[in-house]
Amino acid sequence: MAKSTKKTVLFLCTGNYYRSRFAEILFDSVATKMGLPWQATSRGLGIDPASGNIGPMSRTARQILETLGVRNVEAMTRLPVPLTLADLEAAERVIALQKAEHEPMVQANFVEWREKIEYWHVEDKPGVLPLIEQEVMALVARILGGGQAPPVPITEANAAPPAKKPIAKVGREIAGRRGKGVTTIFDLKISEAALQEMATTIKQRCGTGGTVKDGRIEIQGDQRERIVVELERLGYQVKRVGG
Secondary structure, rough: OOOOOOEEOOOEOOOOOOOHHHHHHHHHHHHHHHHOOEEEEEEEEOOOHHHOOOOOOOOHHHHHHHOOOOOOOHHOOOOOOOOOOHHHOOOOOOOEEEEHHHHHHHHOOOOOHHHOEEEOOOOOOOHHHHHHHHHHHHHHHHHOOOOOOOOOOOOOOOOOOOOOOOEEEEEEEOOOOOOOOOOEEEEEOHHHHHHHHHHHHHHHHHOOOEEEOOOOEEEEOOHHHHHHHHHHHHEEEEEEOOO
């Protein structure tokens, strides 16, 4: 079997049951749709059989992923996995979901990695998955903008402008279509396979048909408002074209 040429982002939380698993599966879905040469995995820094976690993954996290149109049976059904040194060494980028909670665990068991890890600020409590979604989309935007190394803590002295988001244009066409207009998405700098995958996702979200033609996506009907929301969710800066 050929060795994967994709880079790996490794997400860490305590139990590898809720936060890091959600981030892993969502990132993989977005990276696939956008044709990024990246993949994700996740591990736990302090898996505890007495924690009350039941089964492979939080049911709430699975349900929210499915409402987003994301389903990865293999990733959703595996049991939580504890972090090893080999996991850290295999990753291009390592992200722990909560600095105050996870930095002491890294310090205790993988001290040489403490300064190499990017720390987010997502607490282990209900209702945080939308925040993880925002962080994942921001990470994708940084990768697209060329940001590869884990960021240093931002101060007034070293603050830099955020990386540019990729641009997608959205328009509406009616002429020559016998009154049956389509919403068009174009100027996407992604592969044909990623374009097809994105078209499938957007058709599902809009509940209508569509196609990929001449390097752009055509969705039946006036779906501009919904499509703008979906593209922004995927990390794009959307430019409307036409009326």
